[in-house]
Amino acid sequence: MELLPNTEKELLQQVASGSEQAFGTLFNAYRKKLYTNIYRLTESRETAEDTVHEVFLKVWLNRATLGTIDNFGAYLQRMARNYAVSGFRRMAKEALILSELKKEEANQSFSEQPAQPEHQLMSKEVRDFIRQAVDNLTPQQKTVYLLNREGGLKTDEIAQQLGISVNTAKKHLADALLNLRRSVNDAYGPYAIALFVFFDIYRA
Template sequence: MSNLILPCEKELLLKVAGGDEHAFSELFNAHHQLLGTHIYRITDSAELAEEVVQDVFLKIWMSRETLVTVQNFRAYLFVVSKNHALNCLRKLAKERVHQKTIEENAAALTPHENPRLEEYYSLLDEAIDHLPPQQQKVYLLSRHSRLKYDEIANQTGLSRETVKKYLQGATHSITSFVQSNIDISAIIILATIFFSKR
């Protein structure tokens, strides 16, 4: 019996599978802390561990009908979360390498060497200036000061979740602004500059 699901938890899973939100809250409360500790050991990041736990439980809720077939929920939870955590780490590593390459290539050029680069940076500054004040502050603290979500939250008095939403919104706004205002030839030239050495 030790490696199988307990009868009371099986009942809870069946309720969740049937769409019972209260039962889902109970399931989350019973497992999220232990799961967070497990994921922290893998990622060595409290921030990433929290995101993985939230993503995993969201995934469980979205595919809740499959819970009726689960025989060992804890093992199921740990396997799903470990896979998700490793995928997140791989994605993060790729993004860091990609960002570093872009920064190194951009740093190797000056606006005098390529006027299109000056246009890009000018549009970037303009896009940041167009952000709402609080969103702009959060974006600059993250991208320029390299602060983490929790550090920004402490400095601004915002919740961590709000900081995350502001950053996502700012990134989307800046990308849209630059894409809609930059000359297509500039995009091609910038793409050549940044990715020709890949």
């Protein structure tokens, strides 16, 4: 159900004043689209459903500020994406910590070694893996990837610096990310999508 801008603004003002009926109308208008977009990102129906409910719960709890929002659809999508990304980061951290603990138990060395900080347990193995995967990229892909992710350059800036076209720079970056995602997926299976987000290799 699409809402006209004026209708949406009126509903937001009503929700800000505490109208549960107006809130229900907004929920029904945006729930399906929000769910679909989050499902595409997470590939999990449960996560998408949970995200929708969490986002609208936050909307209701912060309803007093709704009157100042110009684009409610974009506001919802931003909230949902941030919530999903935060969830992925938690998943990645938990998965990697569990992986390290299992390795220590298998080696029967868990009780003999001093406890490590959580971030060390979580990151060393996978960061080393990502670095190796980056080293395995073609020279062009590696250069563009590092300039973008570590140098913070946009593709047009990379193109100018390397003397190549913008489209070529975009292709090298897209190919680099695709190859990195494949490497992570092969190595970490069900945790791959969480790691894509955690290490920022899920999008160009």
